[in-house]
Amino acid sequence: MALYCHRCGTALPSGARFCSNCGSVVASAAPAQGRHLVRPRAGRQIAGVCLGLAQAYGWDVALVRVLTVVGCLFTGGLVGVAYLAAWVGIPEEPLVTPGAYPPGV
Numbered sequence: 001m002a003l004y005c006h007r008c009g010t011a012l013p014s015g016a017r018f019c020s021n022c023g024s025v026v027a028s029a030a031p032a033q034g035r036h037l038v039r040p041r042a043g044r045q046i047a048g049v050c051l052g053l054a055q056a057y058g059w060d061v062a063l064v065r066v067l068t069v070v071g072c073l074f075t076g077g078l079v080g081v082a083y084l085a086a087w088v089g090i091p092e093e094p095l096v097t098p099g100a101y102p103p104g105v
């Protein structure tokens with residue numbers, strides 16, 4: 001499985017924890033199973049809702065973002081309201097410093 005940095009898009013070797021180009025934490029290096037639904041700090045576009053959902057469920061973040069925008073346009077803002085609800089309801093990712101990983105990562 002190809003691994004890419006969520007911030008700059010650089011291709012990374014499998015198992016990489018940090019991007020060799022921009023230095024951001026590569027969250028997808030962690031196993032997808034058991035991953036908590038959080039809004040990541042690195043790589044977010046607006047509030048990190050799409051990125052958080054994509055990482056938590058193993059989806060493609062670009063696809064989630066496109067579907068969200070298309071959904072906003074064609075549901076009369078219903079998806080936008082859901083996005084705002086998720087923004088409020090999904091907790092922000094705790095600060096991660098290199099060398100101090102949370103348990104299970």
Ligand SMILES: [Zn+2]
Pocket residue numbers: 005006007008009010019020021022023024
């Ligand atoms: Zn990067």
